[in-house]
Amino acid sequence: MTESKKPSLKQPEIIFLSFFGVGFIPKAPGTFGTLASLPFLYALGLAKPPIVLFIPLLIIATIISCFMANIVQKKLGLHDPQWIVMDEVLGMTTAWLFIQQFSLLHLGVLFGLFRFFDIIKFWPASYFDKKVEHGAGTILDDIISGVYAGLVYLIINNYFLK
Numbered sequence: 001m002t003e004s005k006k007p008s009l010k011q012p013e014i015i016f017l018s019f020f021g022v023g024f025i026p027k028a029p030g031t032f033g034t035l036a037s038l039p040f041l042y043a044l045g046l047a048k049p050p051i052v053l054f055i056p057l058l059i060i061a062t063i064i065s066c067f068m069a070n071i072v073q074k075k076l077g078l079h080d081p082q083w084i085v086m087d088e089v090l091g092m093t094t095a096w097l098f099i100q101q102f103s104l105l106h107l108g109v110l111f112g113l114f115r116f117f118d119i120i121k122f123w124p125a126s127y128f129d130k131k132v133e134h135g136a137g138t139i140l141d142d143i144i145s146g147v148y149a150g151l152v153y154l155i156i157n158n159y160f161l162k
Helices: 012-017 029-047 051-076 086-096 104-120 125-131 135-161
Strands: none
Touching: 012 051, 029 086, 029 104, 051 086, 051 135, 086 104, 086 135, 104 135, 125 135
């Protein structure tokens, strides 16, 4: 890759996809991207908003992220670079939609579940991760992992966290 094709935090799309530069943390950028979303999700939870209002916003953010990731990946000649952590932010936000109680414990359980499913990538997340070349593959595997994390969270909440 040439010097001119390296991502720069002077570009708004790089700032967005790296979640304000968090993706450039050298070790475990996906974990740090997920961690960086937690203060926002915790604050939103304390505000007790109607969760249904976030679904259209999450869909719009996901679509924008898919197209933006596609453009940047083509421009840089990369596929799913580690510094793109907006997928983790959106995946964790997807899992957050399932939360039953806004507490640090519940958020921590969701975090652990999301990281597990994001790393393991059960089908169809693995399909999007490996087979979809478009920026959608970069983003949607984490959305699917967020759904898995949310569903398992509901089971755990029902039997263990009450």
